[in-house]
Amino acid sequence: MSDSRKRHEALLYHAKPKPGKIEVVPTKKYATQHDLALAYSPGVAEPCLEIAKDRENVYKYTSKGNLVAVITNGTAVLGLGDIGPEASKPVMEGKGLLFKIFADIDVFDIEVDATDVDKFVEIVKAIAPTFGGINLEDIKAPEAFEIERRLIEELNIPVMHDDQHGTAIISGAALKNAIEITEKDISKVKIVVNGAGAAAISCTRLYLKLGATLQNIVMCDSKGVIRKDRDNLTSQKAEFATDQDVHSLEDAMQNADVFIGLSTGNIVTPEMLLTMNNDPIVFAMANPTPEIDYDLAIKTRKDIIMATGRSDHPNQVNNVLGFPFIFRGALDVRATKINEEMKMAAVHALADLAKRSVPEKVNIVYDEVSLSFGREYIIPKPFDPRLIYEIPPAIAKAAMDSGVALEPITDWEKYREELMERSGSGSKEIRMIHNRAKSNLKRIVFAEADHLDVLKAAQRVHEERLGKVILLGRKELILELKEEIGFTADVPIFDPKTDEEEERRKRFGEAYWKNRQRKGRTLSEATKLMRERTYFGAMMVNENEADAFITGYSRPYPSVVKPILELIDKEKGVSKIAACNLMLTKQGPLFLADTTININPTAKDLINTTLMTSGLVKMFGMKPNVAMLSFSNFGSSNTETSKKIRESVAFMHKHYPNLVVDGELQADFALNAELLAKEFPFSKLNGKKVNVLIFPNLESANITYKLLKQVQGAESIGPMILGLSKAVHILQLGSSVDEMVNMAALACVDAQQREKNK
Numbered sequence: 190m191s192d193s194r195k196r197h198e199a200l201l202y203h204a205k206p207k208p209g210k211i212e213v214v215p216t217k218k219y220a221t222q223h224d225l226a227l228a229y230s231p232g233v234a235e236p237c238l239e240i241a242k243d244r245e246n247v248y249k250y251t252s253k254g255n256l257v258a259v260i261t262n263g264t265a266v267l268g269l270g271d272i273g274p275e276a277s278k279p280v281m282e283g284k285g286l287l288f289k290i291f292a293d294i295d296v297f298d299i300e301v302d303a304t305d306v307d308k309f310v311e312i313v314k315a316i317a318p319t320f321g322g323i324n325l326e327d328i329k330a331p332e333a334f335e336i337e338r339r340l341i342e343e344l345n346i347p348v349m350h351d352d353q354h355g356t357a358i359i360s361g362a363a364l365k366n367a368i369e370i371t372e373k374d375i376s377k378v379k380i381v382v383n384g385a386g387a388a389a390i391s392c393t394r395l396y397l398k399l400g401a402t403l404q405n406i407v408m409c410d411s412k413g414v415i416r417k418d419r420d421n422l423t424s425q426k427a428e429f430a431t432d433q434d435v436h437s438l439e440d441a442m443q444n445a446d447v448f449i450g451l452s453t454g455n456i457v458t459p460e461m462l463l464t465m466n467n468d469p470i471v472f473a474m475a476n477p478t479p480e481i482d483y484d485l486a487i488k489t490r491k492d493i494i495m496a497t498g499r500s501d502h503p504n505q506v507n508n509v510l511g512f513p514f515i516f517r518g519a520l521d522v523r524a525t526k527i528n529e530e531m532k533m534a535a536v537h538a539l540a541d542l543a544k545r546s547v548p549e550k551v552n553i554v555y556d557e558v559s560l561s562f563g564r565e566y567i568i569p570k571p572f573d574p575r576l577i578y579e580i581p582p583a584i585a586k587a588a589m590d591s592g593v594a595l596e597p598i599t600d601w602e603k604y605r606e607e608l609m610e611r612s613g614s615g616s617k618e619i620r621m622i623h624n625r626a627k628s629n630l631k632r633i634v635f636a637e638a639d640h641l642d643v644l645k646a647a648q649r650v651h652e653e654r655l656g657k658v659i660l661l662g663r664k665e666l667i668l669e670l671k672e673e674i675g676f677t678a679d680v681p682i683f684d685p686k687t688d689e690e691e692e693r694r695k696r697f698g699e700a701y702w703k704n705r706q707r708k709g710r711t712l713s714e715a716t717k718l719m720r721e722r723t724y725f726g727a728m729m730v731n732e733n734e735a736d737a738f739i740t741g742y743s744r745p746y747p748s749v750v751k752p753i754l755e756l757i758d759k760e761k762g763v764s765k766i767a768a769c770n771l772m773l774t775k776q777g778p779l780f781l782a783d784t785t786i787n788i789n790p791t792a793k794d795l796i797n798t799t800l801m802t803s804g805l806v807k808m809f810g811m812k813p814n815v816a817m818l819s820f821s822n823f824g825s826s827n828t829e830t831s832k833k834i835r836e837s838v839a840f841m842h843k844h845y846p847n848l849v850v851d852g853e854l855q856a857d858f859a860l861n862a863e864l865l866a867k868e869f870p871f872s873k874l875n876g877k878k879v880n881v882l883i884f885p886n887l888e889s890a891n892i893t894y895k896l897l898k899q900v901q902g903a904e905s906i907g908p909m910i911l912g913l914s915k916a917v918h919i920l921q922l923g924s925s926v927d928e929m930v931n932m933a934a935l936a937c938v939d940a941q942q943r944e945k946n947k
């Protein structure tokens with residue numbers, strides 16, 4: 190896109206459909222006169238009086254605890270300089286947007302027309318009662334240091350100048366990882382810092398805490414190198430003044446290992462980069478134009494680790510990765526400050542997160558095949574859904590340990606749940622299954638581990654400790670792919686076709702043959718079949734060499750179901766297996782059956798499917814409320830379909846009176862409690878929230894689950910096979926990584942359950 194088009198697009202984005210990026214949204218009902226009498230006079234007087242009695246109650250009755258002020262005077266707006274309070278407003282609204290979407294924190298952006306330190310401090314202090322925290326932004330040095338120092342001292346809510354400490358935390362984490370990749374020693378690396386303002390000074394102070402050595406640092410400002418022999422240095426600049434024989438940025442760059450740019454755009458040249466040491470680390474963080482263009486830098490030095498503050502290149506080192514999560518953790522324990530311990534905890538939590546395997550969602554958002562720790566991925570991406578539940582707990586814990594938390598967290602698991610809930614990251618049901626899988630690790634076989642996405646899913650299962658992973662497939666290819674995605678853990682790999690597995694093939698073949706010898710299989714045939722991974726993997730579960738098995742990613746469903754049915758016995762009392770999909774819809778979880786096995790089930794099949802699905806629902810910790818669906822309601826039609834459903838409902842009412850099941854019902858009546866109560870008050874489903882839908886045939890079930898997925902974007906877990914005697918599950922052809930991770934977790938929980946029921 191040309192520069193003028195980009196400019197036009199940015200202006201249009203801010204202007205339309207209504208000017209600006211944020212608005213205020215009420216959180217309470219306001220539809221009736223009664224609601225308004227509560228929201229405003231007279232009802233509002235009650236919380237006012239409670240707060241007047243005890244100021245602490247402000248956290249109970251108002252939004253203070255989750256409200257942050259983003260405050261500026263517009264004197265150092267990005268790298269655009271002193272452009273004034275009005276011109277800074279788009280940036281501050283932008284921060285409001287980011288606080289909200291990444292950490293569910295509400296923001297008032299406040300642009301103050303005051304450059305005088307005393308006046309600015311007075312104004313912020315005067316409005317502080319409104320807020321739970323204060324994010325100072327884009328205030329130039331040296332005033333920024335004094336303003337922040339005084340506000341921290343005089344207020345008892347967290348105050349942080351983000352350009353200083355947010356930037357220091359993020360760039361500190363990135364620097365720590367980049368140095369690790371280059372295998373250098375932080376205490377020995379030569380660092381050039383260009384810029385000596387709010388961001389540069391605080392970043393450099395933090396690098397010293399990470400182990401960098403003052404003698405190895407050269408800092409430059411707009412006038413050149415900050416040398417001891419320069420006059421009129423501010424006290425902050427004087428901290429970093431050098432007596433080395435360097436007099437220009439060019440001099441400083443010679444043999445430097447690290448360049449930190451927090452100054453202004455386009456001031457580093459390719460020639461300067463060429464004089465740097467091997468494996469140079471270049472963080473050109475000026476916004477919006479970096480000190481050197483990303484493409485130019487990587488073209489100039491093949492051995493570079495390059496980062497900018499921008500989102501359109503790899504390695505975005507930008508404080509967006511920090512402030513939402515830092516304030517989240519601080520607000521959640523009512524921290525009175527954001528202290529050094531909390532900042533350091535954030536550095537390490539961020540640096541560590543970059544080393545773990547990346548959720549597939551992140552690859553998709555950034556249009557990447559497989560992000561993994563390395564030169565082009567030294568720090569997590571802002572859209573990483575794990576940030577919200579990994580970083581705030583680290584901050585909160587450090588606040589508690591360092592004695593600045595007024596409301597310590599006692600239940601960390603619950604806190605993590607709340608954080609996930611805030612971000613809408615994954616559903617409760619998925620988290621519940623993941624947590625249960627983690628509680629007792631089961632051995633799970635991935636049949637098609639030589640496929641990239643299957644291997645990525647296995648990596649997640651391993652790293653998130655959802656199960657003990659066993660990989661099946663071509664070993665050489667698996668090893669190659671493992672290396673590519675940074676899956677370094679040593680997990681068992683089996684290649685069923687190789688000589689290495691001859692003994693197992695023989696043993697599995699014999700066991701299989703014993704079962705099938707009267708069904709037309711010879712021993713040699715049976716042994717030969719064990720070269721196939723579906724057979725081999727399923728036999729591992731049969732022979733207790735694994736607890737769970739998932740397969741089917743690369744093959745059509747029916748071609749996988751057939752061998753599975755030959756190999757794995759049905760559960761006692763089950764005549765036919767069935768399949769169920771859990772759909773995570775906006776109205777809550779819905780279990781749909783039978784989505785993939787029985788084309789035209791009989792009344793008996795429907796009863797079996799209903800009973801098996803009800804068992805599954807209980808495994809998810811829920812009570813099943815089952816609607817048997819059709820195109821008619823309670824006898825309004827007399828087709829064969831309606832009749833078979835009525836027959837199965839009658840059977841279940843007689844033999845399973847405690848099961849909440851009814852029908853036949855149309856889908857809208859099943860899912861709309863009011864409609865059902867009005868028309869069919871006699872129904873067993875009255876007053877219940879239906880969470881199981883049993884369909885009259887496979888077509889209707891299968892079409893519905895796929896429609897929900899595509900049209901409503903509902904997440905689906907499944908199809909889960911019901912009625913087998915082992916935890917064996919079949920994936921849909923081409924399942925996504927997330928779907929496979931969820932299925933694997935479910936298969937592990939299924940295996941746990943079977944162990945318990947033994």
Ligand SMILES: NC(=O)C1=CN([C@@H]2O[C@H](COP(=O)(O)OP(=O)(O)OC[C@H]3O[C@@H](n4cnc5c(N)ncnc54)[C@H](OP(=O)(O)O)[C@@H]3O)[C@@H](O)[C@H]2O)C=CC1
Pocket residue numbers: 264265266267268269327328329330351352353356383384385386387388389409410411412413450451452453456474475476477497498506507508509
């Ligand atoms: N990626 C990120 O997350 C962040 C990036 N930044 C970027 O860092 C830059 C500075 O921000 P901030 O510290 O808040 O602002 P300040 O106004 O506090 O500091 C600006 C500094 O840049 C120096 N400078 C200006 N021009 C040059 C030059 N040609 N050569 C060397 N130094 C120069 C100034 O020198 P002097 O002291 O002589 O005036 C001053 O020290 C901005 O570009 C901003 O966008 C800031 C925060 C976060």
Ligand SMILES: CC(=O)C(=O)O
Pocket residue numbers: 266267268327351352475476498507508509
């Ligand atoms: C990112 C940021 O805060 C800045 O450039 O000022």
Ligand SMILES: [Mg+2]
Pocket residue numbers: 267326327351352
């Ligand atoms: Mg800023």
